[in-house]
Amino acid sequence: MKKRSERMSLLQDLAERKKRQADQFLADSRGRVERDEATLAQLEQFLAEYQTQLQEKGRRGVAMDQLLMARAFVAKIEATLDQHREAMKTNRQQLEQVEQYWRQTYGHLKAMEHLADRARDQERIEDEKRLQKLLDERSQLHRPPFI
DSSP, X not given: OOOHHHHHHHHHHHHHHHHHHHHHHHHXXXXXXXXXXXXXXXXXXXXXXXXXXXXXXXXXXXXXXXXHHHHHHHHHHHHHHHHHHHHHHHHHHHHHHHHHHHHHHHHHHHHHHHHHHHHHHHHHHHHHHHHHHHHHHHHHHSOOTTO
């Protein structure tokens, strides 16, 4: 039968694999949120620049059909922004869930490390006691003749 520390070591290895997987999930989720924020900033900047250009054209005079097309385009950009914000909200919620999962796996790993350390310490103490008992027994068997 395997020692308790060996069994605990196996559980610790499994916990480490789970933690590495959680690390990857966390990195992916954070990257997705960061990309979302960058895309949102680009879309907002594009909309602001387009609206500024549209206002300048409006001051100089523009045909009604061009104005209507420009307003429709602005509406599409705003709809895209709204959709993107909703997607960002979902991705942020997923990030929170992944962070919670990561904390759980990290805690589990630390618990497994602690249990494995305790098992190794206990086995070391038991080995030392066995050795001491063996030494005591041998010393009783080999008494010098003058005592």
